[in-house]
Amino acid sequence: MPKNSISSQENSAAFEFKSSIVTVPVIHLFNGDSIRFSEQLQEKVNLAPGFFKHSSVLIDLQDVEEQSIDLDAIVKIIQQASMLVIGIRSGSKEQQQAAKDLSLPLFDKHTETPVTNTTIPEAATLPTPAVCENLLITQPVRSGQRIYAKGDIIITAPVSPGAELLAEGNIHIYNVLRGRALAGVLGDESALIFCSNLQAELISIAGNYRISEDIDDTLRKSPVQIHLDQNALIIENI
């Protein structure tokens, strides 16, 4: 949901939490034989020593859940090969406890999100699954409906009060907007909202929002373009 536009204008914050996706090499263990593991790992590293140097890796324990493995030894072997273990995935309860003792984060099997310190973003209910990046909607968007698009949303029908449009990109409405329109929901500050008749409950770009009450009366019911300029929403007649 939108954050307060006033607090975001203060640039004094020391840090910011952001979620991002990184690709990490994963070592799938097939058995707990640490000597063979050490030998084979060394062989691989020798093929391209520069490639593996200081590389972070994840250990997948799915195939050795039934076996007893010495996680401490495995981690040490990997470190000796000048790689850094950043966590484990799957594994039995004992193996997960061993990882905890080594201060290694535990990653979820499917989502690869650390289980120990997760804040899973609120899952949006998608009435229409986004097949392509952009979404074209020709039917009225009714109260209570929620539309999410990874790209732009383009709508030719009215958007009712109580309906919600969420786009990672821009939002174009060639009709009346009476509901909420949130563009750039993942933080894209260059996202725009176009609307041929503005009667919105709320408009937002990259978390900077304005409610109906704060929308100038001269702009109501008129065609507008909305963009973000230094954390301020600018609504212009078109």
Place this chain on the structure above:
Amino acid sequence: MSRIIVVTSGKGGVGKTTTSAAMAMGFAKKGHKTAVIDFDVGLRNLDLILGCERRVVYDFVNIINGEATLNQALIKDKRCDKLFILPASQTRDKDALTLEGVGKVLNELKETFDYIICDSPAGIERGAHLAMYFADDAFIVTNPEVSSVRDSDRMLGILSSKSKRAENNETPIKEYLLLSRYNPKRVKLGEMLSVDDVQEILSLHLLGVIPESQAVLNASNSGIPVILDEASDAGQAYADIVNRYLGEDVPQRFINEEKKGLFGRLFKG
């Protein structure tokens, strides 16, 4: 081909049951074999509006639970032999209805009936969801005021996303607007939304306007569907709606205030 029609609104007290009873009787009078089902389990009303409350033996929940057959539970109307009523249970709640059970009953009805009208309860919960799930057509009953319009809009959203047709990607449910309790005089005074206002928000095909009328209350109290009161404005409005739904070209009435002629003024004051 039989059609399953849901009469729904979201909001309560807008005239769903009155509309269900009137439309069912209207279809039956036109010679179509019609069943009307009360989905308002726990708050049974349809039997009262149709005046068959003293003949209820088995109900909808009994059939779903296999305690009675459909033929045992269906009540044949005394005024029209094409009309059958399936009452709701008064002693149970909406959880007694199951998706499979409702589907089975509707499939069985489809074999012999032309029109099956599902009288939805208010709200958007289980009862209302089951009433609309299998529908082919939907009559959205709306009063000309903002809260009713918003609730109808919400209901339309549910119809287009949570019905069987929506889930199976079939042709969507056909939606029709029935604007009830309409009073042109109060619209003129700005106390009520106009037909245009409502249509602007809902963008829906208007099947008809039912005027605010004393006849509706009288009909409900005496257990006679208002459509049988042929002299009344509301009765005529429903008759128009039945004909319009069945494909006849009937001009819209009751939208504008009727101008009283000289005689009208003299005799009715």
